[in-house]
Amino acid sequence: MSLIPLSPLICAVLAAVLFKLWRVCVRVQRNSLRHLPGPESPSRFGGFAWQFWSTDPTEMHEEWVRSYGRTISYRILSDICLFTMDTKALAHILTHDAVFQKPYKVRTYIAELVGLAFSYDIGTLNVEARSNELCDAFRLVAQSVTRMSLWPMLRFFFPILRIFPEEQSRRFAKARKVMGEFASIRIDEKKREMADNKMGKQVRRRRGDFLTLLVEANMGSSLPEGQRLSDETIIDECRTALVAGHDTTAITLAWFLYNVALYPTIQEKLRNELLSIPTDHPTMEELSSLHYLDCVLREVVRLFPVLPSSLRVATEDTPLPLGESVNINGQAHDRIWIEKGTPIVISILAINRDKSLWGEDSFEFKPERWDNLPEAVSSIPGIWANNLTFMGGQHACLGYRFSLNECVPILLFRTLTRADAFGFCRTKVAVFTLLRAFELELGLPAEDVGRTPTMLMRPMRLSDPEAGPQLPMLVRPYRRD
Ligand code: HEM
Numbered sequence: 001m002s003l004i005p006l007s008p009l010i011c012a013v014l015a016a017v018l019f020k021l022w023r024v025c026v027r028v029q030r031n032s033l034r035h036l037p038g039p040e041s042p043s044r045f046g047g048f049a050w051q052f053w054s055t056d057p058t059e060m061h062e063e064w065v066r067s068y069g070r071t072i073s074y075r076i077l078s079d080i081c082l083f084t085m086d087t088k089a090l091a092h093i094l095t096h097d098a099v100f101q102k103p104y105k106v107r108t109y110i111a112e113l114v115g116l117a118f119s120y121d122i123g124t125l126n127v128e129a130r131s132n133e134l135c136d137a138f139r140l141v142a143q144s145v146t147r148m149s150l151w152p153m154l155r156f157f158f159p160i161l162r163i164f165p166e167e168q169s170r171r172f173a174k175a176r177k178v179m180g181e182f183a184s185i186r187i188d189e190k191k192r193e194m195a196d197n198k199m200g201k202q203v204r205r206r207r208g209d210f211l212t213l214l215v216e217a218n219m220g221s222s223l224p225e226g227q228r229l230s231d232e233t234i235i236d237e238c239r240t241a242l243v244a245g246h247d248t249t250a251i252t253l254a255w256f257l258y259n260v261a262l263y264p265t266i267q268e269k270l271r272n273e274l275l276s277i278p279t280d281h282p283t284m285e286e287l288s289s290l291h292y293l294d295c296v297l298r299e300v301v302r303l304f305p306v307l308p309s310s311l312r313v314a315t316e317d318t319p320l321p322l323g324e325s326v327n328i329n330g331q332a333h334d335r336i337w338i339e340k341g342t343p344i345v346i347s348i349l350a351i352n353r354d355k356s357l358w359g360e361d362s363f364e365f366k367p368e369r370w371d372n373l374p375e376a377v378s379s380i381p382g383i384w385a386n387n388l389t390f391m392g393g394q395h396a397c398l399g400y401r402f403s404l405n406e407c408v409p410i411l412l413f414r415t416l417t418r419a420d421a422f423g424f425c426r427t428k429v430a431v432f433t434l435l436r437a438f439e440l441e442l443g444l445p446a447e448d449v450g451r452t453p454t455m456l457m458r459p460m461r462l463s464d465p466e467a468g469p470q471l472p473m474l475v476r477p478y479r480r481d
Contacts, residue, residue, distance in 0.1 A: 012161065013161070020077055030339075031080040031339055032336075033073040033080045033336070033339070033342065034080055035328045036073040036326060036336070037068040037069055037072050037073075038068055038083075039067070039072075041074065041075045046076075047074065048060075056457065057345075058308050058309065058347055058350050061083060061309075061345070062350050065350070069326060069327075070085040070086045070324055071084040071324070076343070079341075081342070081345050082336075082342055083344075084320075084344070084346075085347070085350060085351060086322050086323050087351075087379040088323030088379070089322050090351070090388075093320070093344060093346070094391065094392040095381070095392075095394075096318075096393075097395050099314060099315055099318050100314055100315070101312060101315055102310075102313075102395065103313040103343060184231060187231050191215065191219070215234065244398075244399060247456060248306045248307070251456060251459075252300065252306055254458065254459050254471050255304035256296075258304075259296070259304075261440040261442045262442060267435065267439070273290055273291075274290065274293070274432050274435050274436050275480070277290075277432070280433065280436070287432060290432070292367065293432075295367035295369075295370040296367045297404060298387075299365055299366065299367045299369070301385065301389045301390075301404075302352045302353070302385070302389065303349075303365055305348045305352055305387070305388070307348060308347070308457050309346060310391060311345060312343075312346065313341065313342065313343050314338045314339065314342045317337070317340050318337075319336070320335060320337075321334065322335055346391075348387075348389060348391070349457075351380060352388060357376045357379070357380065358377060359374055370385075373386065382396075383396035383397065383400065437477065437478055438476065438477060438478055439476045439477075439478050440473055441473065441474040441475075442474070443471075443472030443473050443474050444461060444472050448462050449462070450462040450465075452469055
């Protein structure tokens with residue numbers, strides 16, 4: 001057997017490995033953060049790379065915080081990472097976004113992973129719908145991020161390996177093409193519709209979807225020619241908003257259902273509150289007045305953040321102020337020096353359930369806590385409801401209001417009423433409609449529900465991880481006596 005066809009691959013891997021080894025030695029020795037307390041690396045070369053990649057690192061971080069303190073360092077390959085649960089430091093990091101940026105590697109990885117999705121009513125919620133290319137493409141993206149395996153990890157840490165074709169990337173490329181074509185057809189349709197409108201023809205206007213709004217704004221007569229976006233840019237903008245919003249919202253919805261099914265008394269109490277409104281078509285004001293619904297949603301978002309952790313990287317040498325001083329070589333320091341290139345790991349879930357902030361019952365699902373929050377949680381620099389689920393600072397989630405006020409209700413409605421099957425109209429009253437109309441029960445033992453150890457935290461069946469994300473539920477019509 002000839003080795004010739006493999007030689008470029010072997011050479012590239014060897015070169016990348018040698019380069020990384022050299023960087024490990026040089027960078028680790030130079031980095032001042034190595035003097036911070038923290039765990040011993042399990043591997044001389046990789047540090048905690050594999051643990052980080054293959055498991056949800058939240059519990060590992062919580063354990064380290066108990067052993068070494070709230071600000072620690074550890075190694076991943078050649079990087080000494082900073083991990084902090086110090087809310088003063090986190091607030092500084094999130095509000096100095098020019099210095100502490102999202103890492104380039106993560107941005108490109110996400111772009112490859114999900115940057116291809118494009119949502120219009122693609123039928124992902126309708127199990128009986130005839131399979132279509134777009135829907136298949138979207139499913140492919142969702143399912144392919146269920147498990148972390150070695151090759152994607154190598155491609156992430158050694159970007160040079162991305163030059164080699166790989167099955168997943170090939171499928172992503174195909175899906176990207178399908179979605180790009182779909183989007184440009186929609187843009188053309190919209191342009192035609194607007195042109196017909198101008199000529200006074202009667203056309204059915206489809207309003208409200210993101211793409212339509214963007215195309216309309218972009219074609220508006222008040223916009224100077226030089227400021228108009230190209231079609232490609234419009235497609236990219238839609239991808240960003242819709243990819244960032246579609247799965248995240250659907251997963252939050254799944255965790256919402258899980259919790260109301262798991263706690264029948266909470267479900268009952270919530271239903272009673274919803275039934276206190278004497279109409280099936282409440283106004284937004286009526287919905288906003290539903291205090292318990294708000295508390296349940298806050299608790300779901302706190303304990304089930306879709307993204308359990310995030311990363312920032314220092315783009316320059318900079319000091320980082322701390323609320324709680326750290327001990328370095330026997331001396332207490334209330335600020336530490338961060339070197340350019342240092343990755344900073346932010347554990348969203350660990351902060352959201354930190355006992356020292358939320359109290360001893362912080363791991364429990366208790367909507368009532370929102371009536372009497374501990375003072376300490378006000379130091380968490382999150383954009384919404386004293387938690388980090390939507391992060392904070394300038395690069396906090398752009399769509400959190402949309403997600404909580406619009407998408408979760410709409411998705412709830414459409415999932416459980418099978419889009420009008422029960423005669424309810426499509427409005428923001430979905431959560432409201434759902435629990436007034438149905439009783440929910442878990443379709444599997446509660447101990448069998450786990451979280452996928454992936455970038456996005458989805459529900460899965462612990463006894464059947466190979467099947468990917470799932471949450472079987474029993475849904476019965478609710479009979480009012
Ligand atoms: C429950 C649903 C959602 C959750 C949990 C969520 C969570 C997040 C988080 C944690 C980030 C920051 C990531 C980081 O800093 O590493 C983020 C960013 C972002 N989200 Fe969301 N998101 C949700 C829904 C949405 C929706 C519906 C949209 C759009 C309509 C959206 C658009 C965005 C965008 C554009 C960013 C990037 C902001 C920037 O970098 O400046 N998200 N989201």
